[in-house]
Amino acid sequence: xxxxxxxxxxxxxxxxxxxxxxxxxxxxxxxxxxxxxxxxxxxxxxxxxxxxxxxxxxxxxxxxxxxxxxxxxxxxxxxxxxxxxxxxxxxxxxxxxxxxxxxxxxxxxxxxxxxxxxxxxxxxxxxxxxxxxxxxxxxxxxxxxxxxxxxxxxxxxxxxxxxxxxxxxxxxxxxxxxxxxxxxxxxxxxxxxxxxxxxxxxxxxxxxxxxxxxxxxxxxxxxxxxxxxxxxxxxxxxxxxxxxxxxxxxxxxxxxxxxxxxxxxxxxxxxxxxxxxxxxxxxxxxxxxxxxxxxxxxxxxxxxxxxxxxxxxxxxxxxxxxxxxxxxxxxxxxxxxxxxxxxxxxxxxxxxxxxxxxxxxxxxxxx
Numbered sequence: 001x002x003x004x005x006x007x008x009x010x011x012x013x014x015x016x017x018x019x020x021x022x023x024x025x026x027x028x029x030x031x032x033x034x035x036x037x038x039x040x041x042x043x044x045x046x047x048x049x050x051x052x053x054x055x056x057x058x059x060x061x062x063x064x065x066x067x068x069x070x071x072x073x074x075x076x077x078x079x080x081x082x083x084x085x086x087x088x089x090x091x092x093x094x095x096x097x098x099x100x101x102x103x104x105x106x107x108x109x110x111x112x113x114x115x116x117x118x119x120x121x122x123x124x125x126x127x128x129x130x131x132x133x134x135x136x137x138x139x140x141x142x143x144x145x146x147x148x149x150x151x152x153x154x155x156x157x158x159x160x161x162x163x164x165x166x167x168x169x170x171x172x173x174x175x176x177x178x179x180x181x182x183x184x185x186x187x188x189x190x191x192x193x194x195x196x197x198x199x200x201x202x203x204x205x206x207x208x209x210x211x212x213x214x215x216x217x218x219x220x221x222x223x224x225x226x227x228x229x230x231x232x233x234x235x236x237x238x239x240x241x242x243x244x245x246x247x248x249x250x251x252x253x254x255x256x257x258x259x260x261x262x263x264x265x266x267x268x269x270x271x272x273x274x275x276x277x278x279x280x281x282x283x284x285x286x287x288x289x290x291x292x293x294x295x296x297x298x299x300x301x302x303x304x305x306x307x308x309x310x311x312x313x314x315x316x317x318x319x320x321x322x323x324x325x326x327x328x329x330x331x332x333x334x335x336x337x338x339x340x341x342x343x344x345x346x347x348x349x350x351x352x353x354x355x356x357x358x359x360x361x362x363x364x365x366x367x
Contacts, residue, residue, distance in 0.1 A: 006247060011140070011158040015166055015195055018173050018188045019252060021180055026253050032260040033181050037220075039267035040183070044221050046271045052302045053223065055277060057106075058085075059307060059359060060225040060270065065102035067229035068208050071236060074098060078360050082308045083344065090345070097129070101205055104128035108213045109224050117174060117214055119167045119198075126199050126206040136163050136198045144197070153244060156197035166196045174214065182218040186211055187259035191246050208232075227270050231262040269364075276364045280354060281305050283366075284338060291336055295329050304339065308356035309349050 006012060018024075047056055062081050069076065076095040081102075084091035088099045104125045111121060119136070126134040137160065144154040157163050170192045174185055193207045212224040232239045235258070242258050245251040281301060289296045303318045304310055315326035330350045333339040339350045358366060 008152050008154050011155050012195070012247070013157045013159070013162050015157055015192075017169050018177075018192050019250075021177070024180065024184055024188060024252055024256065029184065029253060029256045029260070032257050032264070033183055036183050036260040036264040036267070037181070039264045039271075040215070040220050040226070043226065043267040043271045043274075046274050047221070047223055047225055050274065050278060052305070054302065054306045055281070056225050056274065057223055059277070060227060060273070061102050061105050062307075063359060064105065064208075064212070064224075064227050064229050065098045067227070067233050068205050069094070069098040069101055071208075071229060071233050071239075072204055079356065082356065083349065085307060085309070086311075097131070100129050100131055101209070104206075105209050105212060105224050108209055109216065112213055112217055116217060117210060118171055119164065121213075122167075122193075122198065122206055122210060125209050126202045129202045129205050129209075134199050134202060136160050136167070137200055142197065142200060154195075154197075154247060156195065163196060163198050166192075167198060170196065182214070182220060183260060183263060184256060186214050186218075187256050188252070189214070190259065191243060191255055194243055195247060225270060225274075226263070226266055227273075228262055228266050230269070231266045235262075272364045273359075276358055276366060277305070277355070280358060280366055284354075287336065287338065288333070292332055295332060300329065304333065304350075304352055305355060308352045308359065310339075310352070311347060311349060 047053075050056060062078070062085070066076065066078055066081055074094050074097050076092070076098050080091065080095045081098060084095055084099060088096055091099060107128055108121060108125050111124065115121070123135055137158065140158045142156060142158065143152050144156070145152050157166055170189060173192065174189050177185060190207055190211055193210065194203060197203050199206065208229055211228060212221075212226055215221045215226060216224060238258060242251070242255045246255050284304070285296070285298065285301045288301065297320065299318055299320050300315070303314050303320060306314070310330075312323060312326045312330060315321055315329060316323050320326060321329055330339060331341075334341050334350065338352070338354075340353055342349045342351050354366065358364070
């Protein structure tokens with residue numbers, strides 16, 4: 001047990017390290033871990049079978065960005081996110097912040113090629129999410145309160161030195177406890193990061209980005225496509241309740257089971273989403289080939305599936321056609337009913353309504 005009793009009103013500088021393996025690997029946790037690993041392996045394999053990986057990397061992280069931001073009450077629509085994906089400066093503040101989450105996920109994904117998860121990477125991710133330089137807290141005063149009553153729920157550690165010491169322990173756990181299954185390490189590490197609460201803002205979103213990156217670092221996924229925030233926002237009260245119960249009562253097993261179920265359920269759902277996208281892409285290719293065989297190419301289909309909004313320049317940059325021809329191709333797709341033309345300032349956007357609806361639908365059905 002903790003040597004110093006926890007008090008929600010006092011900075012938790014005595015936050016204990018993550019328990020040893022035998023405290024975490026209970027029989028229920030190990031059983032849940034096997035199921036979650038199997039589902040995640042299915043997702044990894046299904047994603048690798050998609051010929052055009054851009055179809056995944058440009059769509060699924062946007063869904064994660066919307067849900068993870070909504071957990072923090074930053075609300076925007078999927079339509080706004082995709083419309084402003086390449087013009088973040090034109091978006092409203094909530095949409096800009098959600099888009100920065102997506103950018104932080106992609107920046108972190110690229111950074112993994114150079115160095116592993118660390119405090120430095122967490123600072124970089126949080127800075128990208130918030131749009132300003134974010135560093136480990138140096139001043140006191142950070143508290144987590146009940147939104148309805150104002151009652152203090154938790155006071156995280158304070159003092160830069162103490163926080164960095166806790167983060168060093170978090171790093172050692174993630175990289176050193178290799179006898180623990182990576183999914184258990186991810187779940188336990190996520191609690192510890194949230195309990196350390198190293199930044200004045202953006203901790204939850206930073207922690208959820210780190211979850212995705214850790215799965216890639218451990219070779220459980222090759223792309224940041226696990227839409228984990230979908231599960232969390234649907235069980236938001238449980239998520240926060242189980243987090244604080246680890247602090248209050250060292251209730252590790254319920255927390256680990258929650259996170260493992262999130263991985264299992266989300267992996268299966270994300271795989272179904274990928275399969276539906278592929279089915280829609282194949283159907284679209286067949287329609288274009290049947291009605292306008294002279295303009296058909298797999299590259300054209302790939303471009304209109306990389307995101308639900310495309311521009312003439314999207315085809316030009318992909319080498320599908322020069323500008324005038326690209327414009328004609330898109331107008332033919334509008335005439336077929338595959339795309340819809342939309343004005344956005346001086347720009348013309350071509351919306352893929354079936355793809356947009358598929359990404360928005362919970363049940364992965366095709367319109």
